[in-house]
Amino acid sequence: MTRTTRIVSVLLLAVLPATAFAKELPRGPQYFHPPSQSALPHGKFGALVRQGRRIFMDTPRYAARYAGDGLSCQSCHLDAGRMPNAMPLWGAAGEYPKYQARTQQVVTLGERMQQCFIASLHGYAPPRDSETLLALEAYASWLSTGAPQRTVLRGAGLPQMPRTGHAPDPIAGRRTYEDHCATCHGDGGGIRNPKGGYAVPPLWGADAFPHGVGLGRQSILSRFILANMPQDQPGTLTPQQAKNVAAWIRIQWREPNPRKGLLGWLP
Numbered sequence: 001m002t003r004t005t006r007i008v009s010v011l012l013l014a015v016l017p018a019t020a021f022a023k024e025l026p027r028g029p030q031y032f033h034p035p036s037q038s039a040l041p042h043g044k045f046g047a048l049v050r051q052g053r054r055i056f057m058d059t060p061r062y063a064a065r066y067a068g069d070g071l072s073c074q075s076c077h078l079d080a081g082r083m084p085n086a087m088p089l090w091g092a093a094g095e096y097p098k099y100q101a102r103t104q105q106v107v108t109l110g111e112r113m114q115q116c117f118i119a120s121l122h123g124y125a126p127p128r129d130s131e132t133l134l135a136l137e138a139y140a141s142w143l144s145t146g147a148p149q150r151t152v153l154r155g156a157g158l159p160q161m162p163r164t165g166h167a168p169d170p171i172a173g174r175r176t177y178e179d180h181c182a183t184c185h186g187d188g189g190g191i192r193n194p195k196g197g198y199a200v201p202p203l204w205g206a207d208a209f210p211h212g213v214g215l216g217r218q219s220i221l222s223r224f225i226l227a228n229m230p231q232d233q234p235g236t237l238t239p240q241q242a243k244n245v246a247a248w249i250r251i252q253w254r255e256p257n258p259r260k261g262l263l264g265w266l267p
Helices: 003-014 043-057 089-093 109-118 131-143 170-180 218-228 239-250
Strands: 098-100 105-107 198-200
Touching: 043 131, 089 109, 089 131, 105 109, 109 131, 170 239, 218 239
Parallel strands: none
Antiparallel strands: 098 105
């Protein structure tokens, strides 16, 4: 890709909405299909669901008092939390309450969302009775309409990474990043939305996810990349390329782990 082509592509992306390149939900009985946006409910519940969707799509704007970095829930849970194999919100709602090995506790969906605000968004946990948390829970509940409860649905998490026989190579990952990822994410700083937040999320720096979160782990980030990136051409990277790109992203600077206090700079 030439420098001129890349610049033109980035300028084009800057004026498009964040969902412009969202691939359609896979069709067929193998995946759960959440309600369409046109089926949003009315009344007080509908108003709460709509607010939850707004917060999910643009967290720094609609939950500013709790958000710390420049990311939104949508940055990791693609297509407004609807995308299979991208940690969809409908895949999580039916699993909670569930045991969490890291904390050795049974946590509710609301408590898990509070953890996301603290860690992934590097912010503050909304109170349990706050409109922010109630709206997000309502949105998750509505997206899960018709989904079986206490069941791990297909596409609810991330697909497994095939064995490649080779360790991740961050130097090779840099080349793959420049060829396939820089068009959208630029130098890792993403593309800002003129209205606030990011049209394309940053991958490192002060506004990206900090150390200590799920996507900061090699195994999870590589699986996310393999299944969903590049977002306009998902599935075009090989498993080894996905591992390499994840390794390159992980060694870049980012904020410390908010769970570790003074030890937060440790990965």
